[in-house]
Amino acid sequence: xxxxxxxxxxxxxxxxxxxxxxxxxxxxxxxxxxxxxxxxxxxxxxxxxxxxxxxxxxxxxxxxxxxxxxxxxxxxxxxxxxxxxxxxxxxxxxxxxxxxxxxxxxxxxxxxxxxxxxxxxxxxxxxxxxxxxxxxxxxxxxxxxxxxxxxxxxxxxxxxxxxxxxxxxxxxxxxxxxxxxxxxxxxxxxxxxxxxxxxxxxxxxxxxxxxxxxxxxxxxxxxxxxxxxxxxxxxxxxxxxxxxxxxxxxxxxxxxxxxxxxxxxxxxxxxxxxxxxxxx
Amino acid sequence: xxxxxxxxxxxxxxxxxxxxxxxxxxxxxxxxxxxxxxxxxxxxxxxxxxxxxxxxxxxxxxxxxxxxxxxxxxxxxxxxxxxxxxxxxxxxxxxxxxxxxxxxxxxxxxxxxxxxxxxxxxxxxxxxxxxxxxxxxxxxxxxxxxxxxxxxxxxxxxxxxxxxxxxxxxxxxxxxxxxxxxxxxxxxxxxxxxxxxxxxxxxxxxxxxxxxxxxxxxxxxxxxxxxxxxxxxxxxxxxxxxxxxxxxxxxxxxxxxxxxxxxxxxxxxxxxxxxxxxxxxxxxxxxxxxxxxxxxxxxxxxxxxxxxxxxxxxxxxxxxxxxxxx
Numbered sequence: 001x002x003x004x005x006x007x008x009x010x011x012x013x014x015x016x017x018x019x020x021x022x023x024x025x026x027x028x029x030x031x032x033x034x035x036x037x038x039x040x041x042x043x044x045x046x047x048x049x050x051x052x053x054x055x056x057x058x059x060x061x062x063x064x065x066x067x068x069x070x071x072x073x074x075x076x077x078x079x080x081x082x083x084x085x086x087x088x089x090x091x092x093x094x095x096x097x098x099x100x101x102x103x104x105x106x107x108x109x110x111x112x113x114x115x116x117x118x119x120x121x122x123x124x125x126x127x128x129x130x131x132x133x134x135x136x137x138x139x140x141x142x143x144x145x146x147x148x149x150x151x152x153x154x155x156x157x158x159x160x161x162x163x164x165x166x167x168x169x170x171x172x173x174x175x176x177x178x179x180x181x182x183x184x185x186x187x188x189x190x191x192x193x194x195x196x197x198x199x200x201x202x203x204x205x206x207x208x209x210x211x212x213x214x215x216x217x218x219x220x221x222x223x224x225x226x227x228x229x230x231x232x233x234x235x236x237x238x239x240x241x242x243x244x245x246x247x248x249x250x251x252x253x254x255x256x257x258x259x260x261x262x263x264x265x266x267x268x269x270x271x272x273x274x275x276x277x278x279x280x
Numbered sequence: 281x282x283x284x285x286x287x288x289x290x291x292x293x294x295x296x297x298x299x300x301x302x303x304x305x306x307x308x309x310x311x312x313x314x315x316x317x318x319x320x321x322x323x324x325x326x327x328x329x330x331x332x333x334x335x336x337x338x339x340x341x342x343x344x345x346x347x348x349x350x351x352x353x354x355x356x357x358x359x360x361x362x363x364x365x366x367x368x369x370x371x372x373x374x375x376x377x378x379x380x381x382x383x384x385x386x387x388x389x390x391x392x393x394x395x396x397x398x399x400x401x402x403x404x405x406x407x408x409x410x411x412x413x414x415x416x417x418x419x420x421x422x423x424x425x426x427x428x429x430x431x432x433x434x435x436x437x438x439x440x441x442x443x444x445x446x447x448x449x450x451x452x453x454x455x456x457x458x459x460x461x462x463x464x465x466x467x468x469x470x471x472x473x474x475x476x477x478x479x480x481x482x483x484x485x486x487x488x489x490x491x492x493x494x495x496x497x498x499x500x501x502x503x504x505x506x507x508x509x510x511x512x513x514x515x516x517x518x519x520x521x522x523x524x525x526x527x528x529x530x531x532x533x534x535x536x537x538x539x540x541x542x543x544x545x546x547x548x549x550x551x552x553x554x555x556x557x558x559x560x561x562x563x564x565x566x567x568x569x570x571x572x573x574x575x576x577x578x579x580x581x582x583x584x585x586x587x588x589x590x591x592x593x594x595x596x597x598x599x600x601x602x603x604x605x606x
Binding site: 123124125126180181182183188189200201202203204 | 410411412413415417418419420423428430432434435436485534538541
């Protein structure tokens, strides 16, 4: 099974840790970035800083630059997101059976498990693999994080899209694709509150083997900028989103205890080993 | 070397379907090594049909009567001499290239079982459940979707009884086919697959090995998906998991929980039927509203079957141990 990956270059946070987590398991990594170093919403991106980081860890020469023009300011940012991903996916599909589509703030905690699941998915009739990501909302203390959970504090998977798709897949929106999916989850029943209760689970893994998504784990300045360049900027740029994030970061225990009273946005407090991040 | 294939057709009181089934088998591009019909009918219509029209086909008798499909399979298997034993239902009609396509995956020595596709004539079945063909899910449930066409050979956990085949040596190694799946005989074919899989074998689904499955009416009582069917579905499933994996395996308790969760569908359906308006906005008749709780009898059937599965599984496991069948 030949596996490639693509990454959208532009966010230096956790980039090294993310790419290093699967570097040894893939044959090729396509680096997609905007030639003008501009985001989908027209804000500047630290692309050169990111490229320098990647060059440092690309000891086997697996990374291939595929720049393009993706900052189409007359288009919806989410459409630009899909456009750039499709461009990168097409380039990564060349000579591959599967393509990993992990964002640079997503880290495989257990790459051996990820690729074992992918091998199992390959033998089935599926064309994409939904692999659980644990969604980190905020870092509240060294090694201590608020993580998305079920209402009653059980681990919950989140699925920003299939983290691996068969080569040549057409994306519908961002990483989403309308293909049969091999579903890996944290329990035998769906744990993602945003997915139907009856979603079929093919395989169960431990939370320690999931992908860790440092989604909103940023300092205050960076999170404000992220809300500006994200494909979801229309939603995230509302002031209440930032206010809530800052408040919950300040009061994590209260945030967790009040889960049962909220209709959504449930969290639990977890410890995350940061030694790897520091080392890389 | 080409592997020889024994085709076994099990039947119960449906001679008209057996005739069509055998006519299709007679039109195969490659003739099988042998064809064996195992008849459990209470009358001799099938016997007469065979003598009159298919004298070259071996006919065997299962005197145990209705609800003994696995026992019929075992009778056919014990008499078969081919390298591969293929089972098809009497209401499953093969395509001319069925046998050749079924045989291809056996080129891989790790493959111990090959199942084919069953076209049921349902619109959209080719694409429905493509990701869930023949799976044993972590919650203990089994998926079917054997009408789907993934366009390539894929690995599965279990095969469809209407169109499945096994390497004879592998089946012998696990002690043959186990009976004791009474009633509608649900899960009996999965027992074979899951045991082979547990023994380390690979099972694959070959969509190019196609049968037209016409789903003949039950002749041993009841209808498809009636309350009796629901009862035996749950009962036999517990028996299956207990026999193959043992009581302590997580799949058993997960399946219990899955079954209990699934009953909420009936409660919701009852509440919907109790509402004053139909889906199209028209007024729902009072009688329909008053009788809405009848739907809960389906939940009763399922839960009773679930409970009944425990003593039945205990007895079946004891029998298996006594007979030395893995």
